[in-house]
Amino acid sequence: MKDRVIAVVTAGLTTPSSSRLLADQLAAAVRDELSARGIGTRIELIEARDHAHDLTNNLLTGFPSAELEKVLATVAGADALIVVSPTFSASYSGLFKMFFDVLDDQALAGKPVLLAATGGTERHSLVLEFALRPLFAYLKAIPVPTAVYAASTDWGPNAATLRPRIAQAATELVAALQHETPPQADPYDNPTPFADLLNS
């Protein structure tokens, strides 16, 4: 079976960030889960911070730079996504949203997505259900049921409860991957014939 491509989009701002840390752990769990089933994995890690200027420019000019275009194509071409945002003002960060604002609105249709977020305290954990999940539902992606939130304490005293959540989410993402996502028709290669346009 061909390798599965997992695109990881993380919007942490510091280096290293806890969002990146969580992204790495989720990616490793997904890779392990796939490898247990004899499937190879290619992880494509994307730090939104690296493209912050290009994202702004894309919003202003309406088109991506050559480099950002490659990144967007990687996401659109991936078999599944892992997305991680820090929690800002009760939601995903602006930078995280900008990435998905410039991505083609059909690019994620039918794609399994593992939702994750980080924050200072556990009190923000429902950002996953009230902000991230509706966003990806709107984009017609398929968010898996378990979403993973990591607060500061999850990196120390509560680590024992973070690990099973990561494992559970990874299992669900891999299970969702079994479904083949339908390939998207390329309107340039297969344009709608004019007779159909005229009669529609």
Added chain:
Amino acid sequence: MQFGVFTVGDVTEDPTTGTTLSEAERIKAMVTIALKAEEVGLDVFAQGEHHNPPFVPSSPTTQLGFIAAKTSRIILSTATTLITTNDPVKIAEDYAMLQHLADGRVDLMMGRGNTGPVYPWFGQDIRNGISLAIENYALLRRLWREDVVDWEGKFRTPLQGFTATPRPLDGVPPFVWHGSIRSPEIAEQAAYYGDGFFHNNIFWPISHTQRMIELYRKRFEHYGHGAADQAVVGLGGQVFMRKNSQDAVREFRPYFDNAPVYGHGPSLEDFTRETPLTVGSPQQVIERTLSFREHFGDYQRQLFLMDHAGLPLKTVLEQLDILGEEVVPVLRKEFAAKRPAHVPYAPTHESLKAAAERARELETIEEPTR
């Protein structure tokens, strides 16, 4: 090959002086630019159509009619005519009228317009943009080609026994280009009718423009209008020139940095690398423009955007002098030398009239055998 200028007609503050033209001054400046374009030997002046500030040209045929009276050679065109929100009946009438007044020096470029509120202001919905472009244009073609039209569609009142007047000059409708940045449906439409396809070639990296033009050429051939390399392609472009390229960059930068469309975004350097914008010496503009041919094949029309972002009229007129004296003569020679004989020129009123006459003669000759 045809060379010309296209203008959106924006009223923008000059960021270097803080001065803004009045609407009257801007409208007259557009006329001055059109006259200068003819004077320096360009072939086409095309103007936009907008129905919201900061743009002035809401009534293109009024303005083009005025320019027609003051010129004798230059082709008057649009960039673009809103095929979505205008009534196709009025487009048929307005541009046939202009055609008569301008002795046939008229063609049009159809576009959909991407300003959301303009659609409801004219009783339409932007979500129907493609359908409006398809249906309205299909009606427009019939109005120019059939003396009496019975018609019913989705978007306008039905017509029964309607004749659009005046009839097109010499029975030859104006040539039509279809402009689109990224809608394959519009490339398909242009190909289906064997009309021209224009890409504004300003806001997209060259790879996107390439895909659109390749699609149009492929479908043009599919619909039997000729080989793919005989399809009628027009391109936009944006340049700013000074003898010394560093002077061009220094002078243009504040206009670029504050431009309404891409200002406060990418750097001038990034934008010139990623898009066809060229800021430099006339020689650099010549080389960049010639390179379009490598990407898109031999094409028929090249329009330059020269008068936006608050650039003063005096500067724009200087740019036109450089374009007409130093750039276009070289481009004409170089493009002509490279163009294979089977690649056609852009249709003009005269060439379309001659083709129609030839078709009529053939019909007469074949008549007895039928």
